[in-house]
Amino acid sequence: MDDLLTRQGNKCKLDLEWDDRGVVPEVVYPDVEFLFRRMNEVTLKSVDAKAGEGILDVGCGRGIDGVEMAKCGAIVIGLEPSIVMIAHANNHIAANGQKLSLVRGVGEHLPFRAKSLDKVVCKGALDHFIDPAKVMSQMAAVLKAEGRAIIAVANFASLGFRLGRMVWWLRKKLGFKDTQRRMPWEVPSDHTCKFDYSFFLCLTNRYFQVEQVTGVSLFFGFPWWGLCLSKCPRGAALAVLNLLDKVASKLPMLSDIVVIKCKPKPEQS
Numbered sequence: 490m491d492d493l494l495t496r497q498g499n500k501c502k503l504d505l506e507w508d509d510r511g512v513v514p515e516v517v518y519p520d521v522e523f524l525f526r527r528m529n530e531v532t533l534k535s536v537d538a539k540a541g542e543g544i545l546d547v548g549c550g551r552g553i554d555g556v557e558m559a560k561c562g563a564i565v566i567g568l569e570p571s572i573v574m575i576a577h578a579n580n581h582i583a584a585n586g587q588k589l590s591l592v593r594g595v596g597e598h599l600p601f602r603a604k605s606l607d608k609v610v611c612k613g614a615l616d617h618f619i620d621p622a623k624v625m626s627q628m629a630a631v632l633k634a635e636g637r638a639i640i641a642v643a644n645f646a647s648l649g650f651r652l653g654r655m656v657w658w659l660r661k662k663l664g665f666k667d668t669q670r671r672m673p674w675e676v677p678s679d680h681t682c683k684f685d686y687s688f689f690l691c692l693t694n695r696y697f698q699v700e701q702v703t704g705v706s707l708f709f710g711f712p713w714w715g716l717c718l719s720k721c722p723r724g725a726a727l728a729v730l731n732l733l734d735k736v737a738s739k740l741p742m743l744s745d746i747v748v749i750k751c752k753p754k755p756e757q758s
């Protein structure tokens with residue numbers, strides 16, 4: 490496995506020591522906190538883990554979702570290439586007293602028998618993969634015919650990002666200097682590709698039958714939005730975020746995160 494990982498890493502710049510420290514900004518505004526919390530909640534609700542189910546989490550990171558699914562009695566396997574994230578996951582699993590298996594590997598080559606798993610989860614990781622299409626086909630292949638995949642990814646065509654780009658363009662036209670910091674709608678350097686609602690749906694449709702598409706959170710990334718919310722009383726900020734989240738759930742093409750629940754296409758299973 491190490492040989493395979495190293496070869497892939499050399500060829501495609503897979504970061505075998507990727508660390509999520511530094512991903513979350515130093516100042517966490519209410520919109521960021523809300524977005525991450527709701528993404529986790531909606532994903533786990535869609536998974537609906539049951540006792541005895543075999544669930545694979547591809548790109549499991551710290552194993553936070555894995556631990557929650559294990560608490561429901563599921564038999565969870567977390568797959569992760571980064572040795573650093575595996576160490577974080579081991580700590581998190583031990584701290585929570587749960588049992589789940591961690592496998593060091595890549596989603597492009599899932600080391601599991603075809604049609605052997607009840608569910609596959611992949612949250613916030615698809616845009617980190619060297620070959621997302623290959624991972625999708627592998628996830629479909631390892632699922633039982635009646636199995637389900639739950640995949641969540643950031644939507645770079647969200648309303649917040651679209652409006653944010655326009656405001657920034659206007660700001661520049663008005664002669665304001667560009668800021669040095671990366672804007673939220675700019676693709677981070679550790680992403681291998683840019684996902685948006687249409688691309689995500691199109692890719693999913695190639696390997697799966699889409700059952701449910703849910704949008705999570707609205708307006709993240711709009712300039713000064715987080716700062717404005719942080720100045721409001723906490724309850725009021727939360728009420729606004731919850732309201733926008735309800736709108737997002739019905740309009741996933743505009744939402745900040747898209748969560749898809751799907752089953753393998755008959756020819757795939």
Ligand SMILES: C[S@@+](CC[C@H](N)C(=O)[O-])C[C@H]1O[C@@H](n2cnc3c(N)ncnc32)[C@H](O)[C@@H]1O
Pocket residue numbers: 503507547548549550551553568569570571574594595596597611612613614617618619
């Ligand atoms: C942003 S993190 C998401 C972690 C976790 N799913 C979560 O929601 O907290 C993306 C993860 O994907 C992992 N990853 C990157 N390339 C991968 C690949 N080819 N196969 C599987 N996982 C990969 C990274 O090491 C990282 O831990």
